Amino acid sequence: MFGSDLTNNTPSRISQAWGTGKIILWNCSLLYKSDTMIDVIKKNLV
Known part of the structure; x- marks a missing residue:
């Protein structure tokens, strides 16, 4: 049960x-308003 x-x-x-x-x-x-950081995040979220 616990498992x-x-x-x-x-x-x-x-x-x-x-x-x-x-x-x-x-x-x-x-916060940083960095286009490159946003691009990296978008790639990671997709």
Whole structure:
């Protein structure tokens, strides 16, 4: 029971962490207003 619960919770935690990471990267790109940084982020998000 515990094993299946752990497996089911892991993908959502990873997606939450990835979503937070994308927000941080986007805020950094806006902060620096660097075209190259934005291009790199867009490539990573696709």
